[in-house]
Amino acid sequence: MGIGVAQSLAQAGYRVVLVDVVEAALRKARDAIYRGARFHHLLRQGAPQQNADEVVGRIAFATEAAALAEADFVIENVTEDWAVKRPVYAVLDRLCPERCIFAANTSAIPITQIGGATQRPDRVLGMHFMNPAPLKDTVEVIRGFRTSDATLQVAEQLLRSLGKASVVVNDSPGFVSNRVLMLTINEAIFLVQEGVASAEDVDKIFRQCFGHTMGPLETGDLIGLDTILLSLEVLCEHFGDSKFRPSPLLRKMVYAGLCGRKSGRGFYEYA
Numbered sequence: 001m002g003i004g005v006a007q008s009l010a011q012a013g014y015r016v017v018l019v020d021v022v023e024a025a026l027r028k029a030r031d032a033i034y035r036g037a038r039f040h041h042l043l044r045q046g047a048p049q050q051n052a053d054e055v056v057g058r059i060a061f062a063t064e065a066a067a068l069a070e071a072d073f074v075i076e077n078v079t080e081d082w083a084v085k086r087p088v089y090a091v092l093d094r095l096c097p098e099r100c101i102f103a104a105n106t107s108a109i110p111i112t113q114i115g116g117a118t119q120r121p122d123r124v125l126g127m128h129f130m131n132p133a134p135l136k137d138t139v140e141v142i143r144g145f146r147t148s149d150a151t152l153q154v155a156e157q158l159l160r161s162l163g164k165a166s167v168v169v170n171d172s173p174g175f176v177s178n179r180v181l182m183l184t185i186n187e188a189i190f191l192v193q194e195g196v197a198s199a200e201d202v203d204k205i206f207r208q209c210f211g212h213t214m215g216p217l218e219t220g221d222l223i224g225l226d227t228i229l230l231s232l233e234v235l236c237e238h239f240g241d242s243k244f245r246p247s248p249l250l251r252k253m254v255y256a257g258l259c260g261r262k263s264g265r266g267f268y269e270y271a
């Protein structure tokens with residue numbers, strides 16, 4: 001997700017620092033952003049043609065969080081696991097200027113929990129981008145218990161400058177989108193597991209009967225089945241409700257490395 005968010009920011013003219021602890025992830029990001037920017041005008045109606053070299057040229061790629069020491073706004077996109085995110089916020093809080101706002105692009109972790117792990121909970125909010133970020137028009141913005149109005153205003157203004165609208169919701173695990181979507185994808189996986197229908201037929205029903213552009217299993221593959229599993233675990237933990245228990249088939253696929261598009265295979269195969 002960080003790749004798409006960085007592309008969106010750089011295309012709007014911002015100077016961006018993209019940090020990942022894995023060097024290979026940064027190489028992949030650079031290639032993906034170059035390709036994404038080059039073909040952006042063909043994929044998003046009405047978008048101007050971009051100079052891909054200039055877009056990539058606005059991005060500094062770094063393996064150390066220290067590169068964020070002068071950042072005005074951080075959009076965090078690390079793995080959906082509190083054990084991974086928490087120390088990242090401790091480092092950012094120490095490193096970044098006091099004025100800096102932290103936006104979490106989490107799928108399910110409560111924004112109030114993230115804000116509480118910093119000394120600046122009023123400057124922490126959720127910015128839930130949809131995938132692929134450069135092609136989606138609207139972002140779910142989440143107000144944590146202590147997020148200030150001023151922080152929300154800056155965040156919505158930033159999104160407008162990217163050509164994106166926002167819908168602001170109050171904090172709750174999974175917010176609006178993923179409290180519903182994760183349950184739907186998980187239930188669709190149960191249907192495949194139980195042999196009620198194939199993945200293709202489940203998706204066909206959503207596309208052809210409901211007019212959705214993608215079925216729940218295609219959507220799961222796009223998001224990443226590992227991220228779906230982690231998000232369901234977060235929902236399960238926070239609500240204590242077994243309706244969010246991940247399906248055994250989902251677990252099995254993730255353990256087998258079948259994570260969807262990002263790994264070349266999930267419910268479908270990708271070249």
Ligand SMILES: NC(=O)c1ccc[n+]([C@@H]2O[C@H](COP(=O)([O-])OP(=O)(O)OC[C@H]3O[C@@H](n4cnc5c(N)ncnc54)[C@H](O)[C@@H]3O)[C@@H](O)[C@H]2O)c1
Binds near residue numbers: 002088107130131223
């Ligand atoms: N996949 C989606 O469609 C989607 C949509 C909206 C939000 N999100 C959220 O965005 C975040 C990222 O999701 P993803 O699917 O891209 O996950 P991912 O696991 O594919 O990628 C996470 C990246 O974070 C990097 N990382 C891990 N620890 C780090 C650290 N300490 N510092 C810097 N980088 C670190 C990893 O190397 C990896 O490249 C998650 O919180 C997820 O819930 C995902």
